[in-house]
Amino acid sequence: MKNLYKALKQFKEQDYKENKDLYESLSEVQTPHTLFVGCSDSRVSPERLLQAYPGEIFHIRNIANIVPPAGQSVKYASTTSAIEYAVEVLNVKNIIICGHSNCGGCAASINPPENIEELPYTSIWISQLEGLSQQVSKELPDEKKTVKANRLEKLNVIQQLSNLMTYENIRDRVEKNQLTLNGWHYSIGDGVISIFNEEENEFIEL
Ligand SMILES: [Zn+2]
Structure with missing residues (x-):
């Protein structure tokens, strides 16, 4: 098992010392260039994917990287307040919605586990995927569950990009080229990242 305190000590003695100037420069201000909306999944590591240091990326992590649309913004204020802060206060230049394999x-949205009722909060949260999930089941009725789930992961990224555009401040900044919206799908096992291309309406491998 990981020794948490040993890790903290190592951070203090190695990582902090090696990057002392950086940490000191961040002590009173952050100016992240990017808001990363990713799944809570432990295998998705934004700093590694973007080769970034502390101070560069503002994070929102939730199950299945969901952005509730503007009409749902109060109900899900934990997510929407972080978006608001990133855009209005931190003035980020990019927002990334990053889905991932598996x-x-x-x-769970495609194929709810039997014990889903024992997870009331998770059920409420992923019920936001219901419409898309039904769409996938209609499109791919005979495919394996894993294929359907992969399709949902990608459709979900596209949906969350359009949910972002339901916020007036985001729409306004995108139209003025002050903000870019990016949809990615990260395949964990092989390190392949596919980028959503709006004109082609498909994901293209990087
Ligand atoms: Zn996930």
């Missing part, structure tokens, strides 16, 4: 949230 996403438990998407898989």
